[in-house]
Amino acid sequence: MIKIVVLWGFAALCLNTTQALKVEITQGLVRPDPIAITNFHSDDTSLSKLGENISGVVKADLERSGLFEAITRDAFIQTEESLAVGLPRFDDWRLIKSRFLVCGTIKDGGGEGVVIHFRLYDVITGQQMLALSLTGNHLNWRKIAHIVADQIFSRVTNEKGFFNTQMVYVETMGLRGKNIKKRLMRMDQDGENVETLTDGKDLVLMPRYSPDGKLIAYLRYVGKSAQVHITDAATGKTSPYGDLNKLLKGFGEMTFAPRFMPDSKTLVMSLVKGGKSAIYRFDLTTKTLTPLTPHRSIDTSPCPSPDGKHIVFTSDRDREGGEQIYVMDSDGGNVRRISFGEGKYSQPVWSPRGDLIVFTKQRGQFYIGLMQPDGTEERLIAQGYLVEAPDWAPNGRYLIFTQEERRSNKGQIRMVDLTGHHQRTVKTSRDSADCTWSPLLN
Template sequence: MTRITRILPMLLGWLLLLTFSTSAHAQLEIDITKGNLDPVQIAVPDFLATTQAERELGEKVSAVIRADLERSGLFKALDPASFLETQTNIDYKPTFADWRVIKADALVSGRIKTESDSRVLVEFRLWDVFAGQQLKGVRFATTPDNWRRTAHKASDAIYEALTGESGYFDSRIVFIDEKGPKINRTKRLAIMDQDGDSPVYLLGGSDLVLTPRFSPNSQTIVYMSYENDNPHIYLLDIETGRRELLGDFPGMTFAPRFSPKGDKLILSMARRGNSDIYLMDLRTRSTTRLTTDPAIDVSASFAPDGRKIVFNSDRGSSPQIYQMDADGKNVKRISFGKGRYSAPVWSPRGDKIAFVRSQKGKFGIGVMDVDGKNERMLTESYLDESPTWSPNGRVILFSRDNRGSKNGSEVWSVDLTGQNLRRVETPGQASDPAWSPLLP
């Protein structure tokens, strides 16, 4: 009875959908568009192993999976101490009754198997406990030192099986590491895993660097640097460390972003004080001017289909969000709420635009449909800015600066639904986060 009263609201609300009405089995599925009313309870026992080395690997992999799923806000990873069944072989069905008792909705039973010194198999089965049905079976062959990425890939597979959408755990975040007080702050380009692990600096740190952004399809970053007191944009190949100044422009170039195919950049250039938007072909290095208005035109961002561009302009006296075709034609304003709008970023799914709105001395992150309708504010503080989308368009990272805070700038994350607001661990003060695409 208690089980039914617990499951019923989930059925009605968002959690369980009977996708096969003819089937006797219910299918565990999460509708992530509705916001997190009640997280799925998931049991992830430590992956089974035979040797001590495998056991240690299994514990680490399972811990990372639990942490990934919990951070998404869609899952509650149950405490392994509460588990009744200890499986000895993942090729047999679990004793579902034992998992139902502890109110697990889903179970991940996995195994580590060493094939050779340089090769391990990491495999798992994902079970719908209520239906007693396997939802997914996955096997990764990898090197032992690659266990962390393997765990993130496993998290992505679980997320995808239960939500029907691709995950975002096997990805990285490039950001600006900040040190020192406001009036004497140094900024340095850095990168870390999506969960804050393995932070490393990408540049030496002698020059002011800002606004890094990922290529949508390669391990390349575009960013702005004040190298030689000349603010311009640079490309950086993360794998090789190769760095390249883009173009020899007379004015400051800034606010760069890649096109969806990664073959072009959209950026702003300031000439005689006036900032306009330009498109640069990365192969030919030719540039095309897209805006000619005497107003500020900055922060351009492509739609994922490459046909439209959203940008920030104060041509109507206050900063607002505008949209135009990829050739600069058909400019129209799309923000009409109260306050000042800036920093629009098109979702990788194509359905939403994230932005910053300031009103009454507060700055918050919001989302709107691509035509500007259904505006919704997700966050607000003294200064929330620099939104960036997860690869699946479900989570937004942003910089937060609390008034007079000694912590300085921090990175936070929030779901598209406005739920699951939480701080992202960074090595120190951090700003301008930019999410990578899923790693290959």
């Protein structure tokens, strides 16, 4: 457990002197702000390296957002030792053109614990923006660093952070071919702390986190049968809700494309009968299955709005329009088409903020695009040989998607902001795809 304490001696100064900088990262170029991040100082030599490692992760997290550019430490004039016992010499930090300054200390917290004190300054105004103390186990030092980065990101941008999160993805084992094997993997958002969730004996696809972060739903093939399966996120074992193959036996040929409703106790998914797929709602508590669309076409990829009132999905019901995006009320009523551009639309996912829908589009090549919930203001933010399977960061301001390399046919996970200008590859060890982002962790 990691405890966060506001240093109240500085609270009034934090709240009254420097208002959070509201950053709207939706379109156009965003110029990153220069930020100086010192090593977290300790007089205890055994903790000095840990303080350096923590500040290094904070630096990497903030740069990953595309909103910050870390100044090299060789340029620093004032030392971390001086900052540990006194106030910043702001003229020194202005001289190296730093916009923000982060400095801190690390101390022994007793047993395996450590205590981190850090401060964030606005160098231009010379005012302190934030002062916090974190206590936790030294073995969780990376998690501590992600929390520090989240706090800084939130204070500067007035948006929630996304660094203390995890990702679950599908890893292809060995060479692609007839005996292909895939397994679920989990890692921190920066590609560290990788762990295996399934053994690769069964083919797995489409992992999805529940909004409360406690469950993971995914498609599992056992023999020739493909059904939605639910795993406990904490243990990696089958959840009490178990295998829907047994619960839904006799209802249809297969279930796939699961998404959790906001209550994390209900699923929406596709169910196939007679070669046609329709959207269903399944209550995990009562085991009640409710059809939302008829089996007249291929309806798939349902995703609820964050308030649970609407569901966006893909359908080919308009034979002339082909595969398009539709929105309906959560009870299946008031169905309306919202995509009207050229090409095929698929895999729509509602933003956690409710303001945007991301989708995959095929028009000659593949694209990742965004639109308003009513289908207006469509714009494309990523393109490539095969880009697909987008998902949102919990703050609704960043996205991940899969991009397949043309020569190797291997997948990689890419991250992009809402402008489309800041893209990077998420570190994974092998052929990776179908990534889902967890909510912000405790």
